[in-house]
Amino acid sequence: MGLYFTHDRVGNPYVVGKAMMLRTTLIACLLLFSQLPASAGDYREEFEKGFLTKTWSGEQPESNYCIECHSSDRMKPAFLEIAEQWKASWHAQNGIACHNCHGGDPKDPSMSMSPHRGFVGTPKYAEVPEFCGKCHIGILKNYLDSGHGKALRTSGSGPNCATCHGSHNIQKANIEIISEQRCSKCHPYERAKTMKQALFLTEKKIDELETGLRRLKREGVYVDDNARNLFNIQAEFRTLFHSVDVNLVNDSTSHFAGRLAVAEKRIQNTFSELRFRRNFAAFILMIFACMGATLYLIIKTPKD
Ligand code: HEC
Ligand code: HEC
Numbered sequence: 001m002g003l004y005f006t007h008d009r010v011g012n013p014y015v016v017g018k019a020m021m022l023r024t025t026l027i028a029c030l031l032l033f034s035q036l037p038a039s040a041g042d043y044r045e046e047f048e049k050g051f052l053t054k055t056w057s058g059e060q061p062e063s064n065y066c067i068e069c070h071s072s073d074r075m076k077p078a079f080l081e082i083a084e085q086w087k088a089s090w091h092a093q094n095g096i097a098c099h100n101c102h103g104g105d106p107k108d109p110s111m112s113m114s115p116h117r118g119f120v121g122t123p124k125y126a127e128v129p130e131f132c133g134k135c136h137i138g139i140l141k142n143y144l145d146s147g148h149g150k151a152l153r154t155s156g157s158g159p160n161c162a163t164c165h166g167s168h169n170i171q172k173a174n175i176e177i178i179s180e181q182r183c184s185k186c187h188p189y190e191r192a193k194t195m196k197q198a199l200f201l202t203e204k205k206i207d208e209l210e211t212g213l214r215r216l217k218r219e220g221v222y223v224d225d226n227a228r229n230l231f232n233i234q235a236e237f238r239t240l241f242h243s244v245d246v247n248l249v250n251d252s253t254s255h256f257a258g259r260l261a262v263a264e265k266r267i268q269n270t271f272s273e274l275r276f277r278r279n280f281a282a283f284i285l286m287i288f289a290c291m292g293a294t295l296y297l298i299i300k301t302p303k304d
């Protein structure tokens with residue numbers, strides 16, 4: 001039956017040792033094999049982290065003299081905080097540095113702040129939207145068409161991007177930016193509050209789905225197609241706020257609810273797949289354990 005290593009036929013401890021080794025190796029290999037789906041997921045995640053996300057980040061020079069000089073003793077104390085704040089920002093994490101906003105040349109310290117190298121310096125209050133909007137194009141458009149954008153252009157009384165987001169310590173945005181403290185400086189908070197209510201349910205759903213994706217990712221599951229899809233919906237939804245048009249947000253809510261329901265279904269399917277994969281791996285493991293045990297019994301059983 002293709003079993004060569006039995007006690008009786010050979011009666012040689014060396015061969016028995018070999019049989020033992022063979023068995024152990026076999027079982028070890030099978031154990032490893034059953035772990036494969038999880039490690040393949042980890043590998044993919046590593047790959048994504050290493051390569052795919054790089055498309056977001058601006059190419060950063062090896063030595064960045066803007067940051068070096070602005071963090072040094074030469075800098076005036078009032079400006080020292082800026083580099084610190086920037087280091088803690090979402091922009092820093094995404095590879096957006098001083099020169100990506102202010103222009104200039106981070107590689108040449110003697111010319112770095114020269115207009116000849118594209119340095120634009122500090123924008124004036126009313127210039128900030130265009131300054132940020134060269135990257136956040138969709139948001140700029142909605143902002144310029146909004147009550148806020150119009151008020152900024154006509155009388156300078158509207159808030160600019162930095163009024164709500166800050167400029168150097170910019171973090172990921174969410175509806176908590178809408179607060180009594182921030183939104184009651186120029187008009188009653190009531191207006192801001194109706195806006196927050198209009199955004200609330202959609203934001204809550206986006207949050208839930210993000211939490212689900214994070215859980216899947218921790219399990220080593222490939223989630224990037226789902227994550228990208230959700231990111232796109234979220235980005236589109238969040239430009240809406242900048243219209244500060246409560247009716248527009250309310251009218252768009254059912255459209256976004258529909259798209260989020262589709263996204264949710266896909267994420268739920270991934271969860272079911274994960275459960276299936278786990279059960280399947282356990283099943284295979286059990287089969288091999290049984291096979292190992294059978295093999296062992298066959299070897300142990302005297303043939304005469
Ligand atoms: C996301 C865009 C952005 C990035 C990145 C950025 N800044 Fe700024 N910075 C601004 C804006 C907008 C202002 C205008 C003033 C304000 O609103 O704070 C400004 C103002 C300044 C000022 C003038 C502050 C004042 O009080 O007059 C300095 C100095 C400065 N930035 C330095 C830096 C340095 C150094 C870095 C990198 C460590 C950096 N900035 C990165 C957007 C940016
Ligand atoms: C060798 C030192 C040094 C380097 C390199 C340097 N800065 Fe500055 N920067 C300064 C000093 C000093 C000031 C303060 C000038 C003042 O207001 O007295 C300043 C001021 C600024 C300001 C505010 C004043 C303005 O003109 O708007 C900005 C913005 C700024 N730097 C951005 C940058 C950026 C972006 C880079 C890289 C492309 C850079 N700096 C590189 C030393 C430096």
Ligand code: HEC
Nearest residue numbers: 090094096100101131132135161162165167170171172173
């Ligand atoms: C050079 C391009 C560039 C400029 C200029 C720029 N940003 Fe960004 N910003 C990015 C990138 C890239 C990200 C990270 C990707 C993302 O989260 O969308 C980002 C992220 C953000 C986020 C967080 C988005 C989230 O996911 O919640 C906010 C808020 C933001 N930027 C506001 C601003 C403001 C305000 C300014 C002007 C002071 C500005 N940005 C200027 C490129 C830029």
Ligand code: HEC
Nearest residue numbers: 147148151157158159177178182183185186191192195244
């Ligand atoms: C720097 C002043 C300022 C701040 C801060 C400010 N607003 Fe406004 N807001 C305005 C001005 C000016 C208008 C337009 C003129 C008007 O209708 O009074 C406006 C209008 C609005 C409108 C009505 C828009 C319309 O078309 O009917 C809403 C909603 C609104 N703001 C929400 C907010 C929220 C939410 C915040 C906080 C995140 C906020 N605002 C912070 C100045 C401000």
Ligand code: HEC
Nearest residue numbers: 129132136140143159160161164173174175177235238241
């Ligand atoms: C009146 C306050 C206010 C102003 C002015 C404002 N924002 Fe926002 N921004 C918010 C709020 C609140 C959110 C979160 C909306 C949500 O969660 O639906 C947000 C979200 C964002 C995001 C995140 C979008 C995403 O995909 O997650 C970016 C980027 C951003 N703003 C950039 C800007 C830029 C650039 C400007 C200027 C042209 C600007 N904002 C002006 C309050 C403001």
